[in-house]
Amino acid sequence: MSELFDEVDEEVRREQLKKLWERYSIFIIAGAILIIAAVGGWRGYQYLEARKAAEAGAAFEAAADLSEQNKHEEAEAAFTKLAASAPYGYRVLSRLRAAAEVAFRDPQAAARMYDEIAADRSVGAAEQDLAKIRAAGLLLDTTSYSNMLQRLESATTPGATYRHTARELLALSAWRANDAAAARQWLDTIANDGETPPSLRSRAEALQALLPPVAKS
Template sequence: MADIFDEVEEDLRRARFERLWSKYWPVMLGFAVVVVVVVGGWRFYDYLQAQRSAAAGAKFEAALRLSRTSGSEAEQQFAALASDAPSGYRILARFRQATELAARDKAAGAAAFDALAADGGIGPVLQDLARLRAAYALVDSAPPAELVRRAEPLASADGPFRHSAREILALAALKAGDRPAAERWIKAIQDDRETPQGVRGRADLMSTVFSASGS
């Protein structure tokens, strides 16, 4: 008897399924088509983005190679990438374009880095990097007070670019003839265990010069 009841129950389930299928199959088919189209479209979009990134990467590498021999032409190529490359390469190209520009015109290069520093879309770390690069571009030409204004906010104890910012501040103090300030920033460089070797070496050299010139 149990087998008979099981067979009847199975027949009832099959009948209910067939009724549901006959009623809703267009909806189910439409939903399946939508899923296939959406997934296919997303994968095609990913493919296009990957192709764009690969092409931008190749152009960026070519511009880097060109920068060794022709900065002005490289600058033009970086400018083109900065306008139409995918986001990551667009930001890199803007930094490289500003670098090439600063090589021939310090003030114009600093202005390009200032534009990057003002762009909240690149994130605070890259904005601070742009501020530092602008200060470096002007380190030989700007008044000491201008260099202090630019670099001092980056010299905090936990700042990722504090080492270079402190070096700029030491140089600004030297330009201003402010020996106590220069020595203070040199000491900050020397006392920081995370100071890169190159920055530390230059700070040690300045300290040696101070010692040789007398207190």
């Protein structure tokens, strides 16, 4: 008797499943097609992005080779093209390299390019700080200490990626402006940072020796 009931239950389940399939099969099939299409589209997108990145990487290396061959105008053109069309990471790097190539013929124009990168909020903080450093390095001999301070002070804070170079540039700028107090302040900051690179620490000590002694009270 129990077997008969089991067979009846099984038949009822089949009828229910059949009715559900007849009612919802179009939606089930459509959903399956959408899932397959989505997975295929994502795979296709990943493939295209990887291909673009590979092409941009090769083009970036070719532009860098032009620079090493002192073909700076050609390198500038290549990096400028990449800055306009490459995937995001290569766009930022290419903007920085294009400015570096411009610096060979027009340091002031290159500094303005770096300033644009430093002011671009879509660029990462480390790249913004690097652009600030590069611009300040180009302007060190021609701009005032107050301008250098305005440019670089935010990049000197503990933990900032390029704080060591920023501090050195400010110490040099203050020294050139005959502002011994400011120069000493930055040199002390360099000396007190345990992570200061040894080569920079040596340069700071050499500059410290050029400063007049502190007046005794």
